[in-house]
Amino acid sequence: MSTDTNSRWPGFSDEEALAWSQVLIHHSPEPQRAMLKALMNDTNNEGRAVRSQCxxxxxxxxxxxxxxxxxxxxxxxxxxxxxxQDHPSHPANRKITYRSHIPGIPYESELWAGYPKRVFEENFRPEDAAEITLLLADSKFPKRE
Structure with a gap:
């Protein structure tokens, strides 16, 4: 990580802020209106990270x-x-939706903290690492009817 930080994304370099912004436009933790999401996408496409506190x-x-x-x-x-439906811990089960908004799925550190280790250190494929992570967490989430 570069020591030069972006004033709009404190602690992130310009390149890292843009990379995160480009990912989060598709995997937003909060719902967004479609028109706002389109404007945010345009900002990313112009090479600038979207400044969103969330x-x-x-x-x-x-x-x-x-x-x-x-x-x-x-x-x-x-x-x-x-x-x-196979995993009560699946984050899509906690998707945040509002009328006329594109849904968001919040990031849950307590659920996903082990995922990078499973991929980078234990060499699991991302699909397998996700499945294992969900299996380990299922008992902490209520079953959906």
Missing amino acids: WIRTATAAREDGFTPELYRSLFEALRTIKT
């Missing part, structure tokens, strides 16, 4: 847990392959 908090927490923007993206791609 995104900065999410990226900071995920980075502290060992995530890179690429690994964060791989987690959400892996989650798409896992049926939400």
Whole structure:
């Protein structure tokens, strides 16, 4: 990580802030109106990171847990392959939705902190690491009817 930090994303270099912003536009922790999301995407496409306090908090927490923007993206791609009804801990079961908004899925450090280790150190494929992480967490979440 560069020591030069971005004033709009404290603690992140310009490149890292943009990489996180480009991931979080697709995996937002909070719901967004479609028009706002389109404007945010335009900002990313212009090479500027979107300044969102929620995104900065999410990226900071995920980075502290060992995530890179690429690994964060791989987690959400892996989650798409896992049926939400099979795991009460699946984050899509806690998706935040508002009328006329694109839903958001909050990052839960207590759930995902072990995922980077499973991928980087234990050499699990992202899909397998996600499945194992959900299996280990299922008992902490109430069953959905």
